[in-house]
Amino acid sequence: MNILDAAYNTVHDYKGGASALAPRMGIKSPAVLNSKVNPNTHTHHITLLEAVKLMEITGDYRILQEMCARLGKVAIDLPDIPESKRDTSLMDTFLYLAIHKGNVSKAFREMMADGRITQGEALDMSRVIHEMHVALAKLDKQVQSCMNK
Known part of the structure; x- marks a missing residue:
């Protein structure tokens, strides 16, 4: 997978796809969102802020992980560990x-x-x-x- 595929899959794997995501992202048309994440479309592109919003809404971080993999970096979740030592x-x-x-x-x-x-x-x-x-x-x-x- 690559970054563009990750963006495409993030949108299309989300329940309801672009139709459900576009309004939540403030994009007027699902067709525009589809174009922005289509690796074969060269006229529309997803911005960095839109990519972050997409990950926040979907909880799908494949875009970030692919960016990290390409750059030789690692992104990790910051743990929310309670004071209790019985954390599973x-x-x-x-x-x-x-x-x-x-x-x-x-x-x-x-x-x-x-x-x-x-x-x-x-x-x-x-x-x-x-x-x-x-x-x-x-x-x-x-x-x-x-x-x-």
């Missing part, structure tokens, strides 16, 4: 790492299956490694937030 989100984050480890292993196995590495395979591997970095950074942030001051 830390354990959930830790267990979620196993899923990402499996994704890295699967991508590596698929990449090495024919004994050569293509550019597409290398990009896929970079993406899953990036997702693992995001998960690890989130875990680190949550652990740091749990420390006694």
Whole structure:
């Protein structure tokens, strides 16, 4: 996936699609929003502020994640950890790492299956490694937030 595909999918995967999102974003026509996120349309473009609003409304951060992946950066959710040490989100984050480890292993196995590495395979591997970095950074942030001051 790339940034333009992420924007397109964010709109089209949202329940009601552009018809539901356009009014909430202050865009007069669903057709205009569709044009703005269509990677093949060169006359309309989604602005940065519209992309942020789109992510806020949908709760879908694929645009941000693809930007980070392209720039070699990581975006993580800032944890909302209560004072109680009985917070299950830390354990959930830790267990979620196993899923990402499996994704890295699967991508590596698929990449090495024919004994050569293509550019597409290398990009896929970079993406899953990036997702693992995001998960690890989130875990680190949550652990740091749990420390006694």
